[in-house]
Amino acid sequence: MTTSYFSDLLVEFLHQQGIDKVAFNPGASFRGVHDSLVHRDNADMAPDIVMACHEEIAVALAHGYHKASGRHMAVFVHANVGLLHASMAIFNAWCDRVPLLVLGGNGPVDAGLRRPWIDWIHTSQNIESVVKDYVKWCDQPIGQRATVESLYRAFKLMNTPMHAPVFVALDFAVQEQPLESGVRLLPATATEGTRLPALGGADLEHLTERLKEAQLPVLVVDFSGRDPETVAPLVALAETLGLAVVDRGNRMNFPNTHPLNVSHTDRALLADADLVIALEVQDLVGAVGSFLSLTDQGLPANGAEIVTIGFNELLTSKWAADYQQFVPVTRAVAADTAETVGRLRALAEDPAGPFAEPAFAERRERRVKTLSAAHTEARTDWARQADEAKGRARIHVSAAVDEIHRALRDEEWVLTNTGSLTIDGWVKKLWPLERPGSYLGLNGGGGLGYGLGASIGAALAHQGDGTLCVDLQADGDFLYTPSALWTLAAYDVPLLVIVMNNRLYLNSTQHAERIAGNRDRDPGRAHIATSFYDQPVDFVALARSYGVHALRRVERIESVAPTVGEAVDHIKEHGKPVLVEILME
Template sequence: MTDEFKPKTTAEHLLWLLHEHGVEHLFLNPGTDSAPVQEAAAVLTDAGVPIPRIIPCTFESVGLAAAHGYWQVTGRPQCVFVHVDVGTQNLGAMMHNAFRDRAGVIVIAGKTPYGEDPESAGGRSHVIHWQQDVPDQAGVVRGYAKLTLEITRSEMLARGVGRAVQIARGGRPGPAYLMISRDVLMDPPADVPGRTSGYAIPGPAMAGRETALRIAGLLAGAERPLLITAKTGRRPEGFAAITRLADRTGIRVVDTPESGCLNIATSHPMRVGSPEAARRLVAEADLLVVADCDVPWIPKFVHPRGDAVVVQIDADPLRTDMPLWSFPADISVTGDGATVLDEVAALLPEVDLAAKWPGGTGETPAAPAAAEGPIAAREVVEALNAVLREDDILVEEMVTNAGALHAFVRRTRPGTLAGTGSPGLGWALGGAVGIKLASPDRRVIAVVGDGSFMFAVPTAALCLAAEAGAPTLTVVLNNDGYRASRLPVFELFPDGVSAARGDAVGTRFRAAPDLAALARACHAHGESVDDRAVLVPALERALSAVEAGRSAVVDVRIAPN
């Protein structure tokens, strides 16, 4: 706080505190409760007081996805401001994604004003101020937030914001949810400037030498060791630790399609690139090391050997947020995957990978068949390989076609593949904007299904990209329906009517929108492709538009399987 400026309202103090705690962006979906924050932003800007950059969002879930994407790149929580209970509800599945992907984000929601007298500053003045006074607003997100807290007095603000940032970032990161009514936001600040230090973030947890030596000994003696990981490679040091361990021990690495990140280079000989190979290796392994992974295998399809040793490493190895989680573990380590794997790797000498695997790893993809008929998902991935740079960031939400991406995409640098690994569809477009904000000098390309594209509120996402000055390319694999919802019908009823018809109720789009036209309506470059011969040129044109400052959408018609 400068000597020349002192905040006059709690809203002004809030923006100052957020900036002091390192929040660089506030994604705002305004409502009747945000007026004090909007005025505070104008006052502080005119006074030259630094505050987070405020980016307007036309739909709340897109703003939260963007904050989540920014976290993935930087590890720094950003803020989303939403309108009371209804704005909170519009966060929807993106709150689930942030929780499951361990994304440190801060959501601030308005609250129905308390005062109703004429002299009550910020008091109730609309019908909705009674309608939105619900018994448990925080209950909307309580199961998906590490912290829920209402700021009922200005004296609480400095502690509440500091605690929210600390909890969002620390330990196993996740969302923090604060509520504050507009009459409190208009109150004079009671605690100025308020403490902004003393909210230390715990460092990564280590295994300790004794446990690390035990794991290293198991690795040294294992004949068929297997590492299964989902999130460890999210940070560059995790990518490096996995690579180091693979180089030193010859351990095979299952980089799960649900990971939402690149855990090891796709060209590394120890990477397992297909779900089928992963299942086979789970069944054969005598040692399984599971790091930062919610679901290491699907018991319906595969089980480890009865004599296999399972080592589990996670910030919460008990998975207390999953009531029926019961995967076996012989050694359970409460620790940070990157830190523990690096501890273990440091205790081991390098091995000759060619000698350990004399027949090779057997993971080389088969040669592609002759191209004919509709464009296949694999061909889209190969076209992307032809146009992507090494430092481009690929954002993936392909659902049933994700296997093709993970099997055939070429990515060698940490941080060049992103996703949530969570089931809430519609993240990729907003997430790509946040990733672009965090990586302004790099190209960001989202690859999604047509269902994911529409779940993402594309008009709001494209608007956000334009408002934020963060253009991205979205490539849509368009099969005119919800294949992910069709396959379970065939799985559960293999001899049923739906399987015989090759269709399932509610999974085909009979009057789908023109996605390229939708993009153009939002001032983005848009084109449709149904001929493989023009796919690469179309992607090149779209990337040229992105480099010129416009977002782009390429709608690729693939086989309607």
């Protein structure tokens, strides 16, 4: 094809970088690019459009798509109004360390080119200031050459650890200009991320020595599983060294059914830990404090050594405190995760290496026996609790989670979203999270409105590969972005949406109960303005109004598995989405 306008070159850039989908709610400020995306002569290179009814949904689509596939879905947002709508979802992606390419239209910076009224209110100086404190890089280039350079720089920085969103504003007038002579794309490889080396030198020697000496070394993982290829080597490393593993669970980092995984067990088990290796851990105080008593400085009271490996210090915001409490650790190393795990594994498995001594082997075997027994005891107890909960009059979250898995256990499923900390906690206790990429984590920023859009994005990434994508969807989060159902239906996305409907903003209700109790007031009024008891939402009717197949509401525990099974059969037969609503306590 012949590139005629600068917006055609922008589409060519997306194609060059392997972007096969773009998401947006349409807006006039990127009408030049929109025309180039739908232009017949660009059909062979233009990414597919995924239309959303809100910018927050569009960004969440790209967020979930990348977490599920490692591929990019670009997002376009309309001028300042679209960027403001998108800002919450961009913040979620920032906290979740997900690289997103967000491209924003902007009215003509040249005031002489503005139409009356609308172009004036939709043009901003320094438009990137809306999100500059929670994107990795942003720019407002003016001119074609400057815009090309900005796109390559943004893409490269986005892909360099630590990963995070980037934003580039595309001037309204520049998009629509004929392509200037000599303006062309750079080589595709120009966007390859800068690489970090593996752990080595004195840092590797120190960690090796400490692992040899430690009586109870603990490996804490959090984000390492964003690269699914790290899971198997990490398991092999833990087995060879007999490491206790605590998985903070922002990704599927380590199989939760593995006997060395002692996450959520009795904290007394690890009270004597003398070495903590934190691999890509975001909240270090929360992680270490889950099993060790800490001083007011965040250090282990028992003097345990902490070594951090990852990229956290390479990305901090001056506005958002998502970097968490400062901990004066023994060693902090910025190193490539996969390469580091591979290097440590090679040392651990070397038959003539530092861990081949009989004394170490004996110590390792004692640890493994103790950890495995605690792991089995904890999982047995969690299963017992879920079974007992099935006898309650109203459906309890643990019982629902267990019965949902019973209906899905023979499928190749991916959990695209688990809705809330309560649901997520029971999933990690009851479901076998064993396959890399089978669990995608929560929203990152703690902001509602993520689940449905991100799950649609993840299901789009798996569309056609036979994977069953499952969204355990909290009702309060759903009500932020219900129009995502339109996108779900319009593109026949094969997603199983299970609405876990307790008719509450549960966390807010719990806080209201706590403050009432602290003040010796009536906790029975905690549901006021935190619940939907008086005006309940019919999610089945809502889904059907958008054209999504929805089954009858489930109100009894014995109906959960059969109804979910029926939904799965429908998805497999028709390749279209299904919604199931479960009314629960």
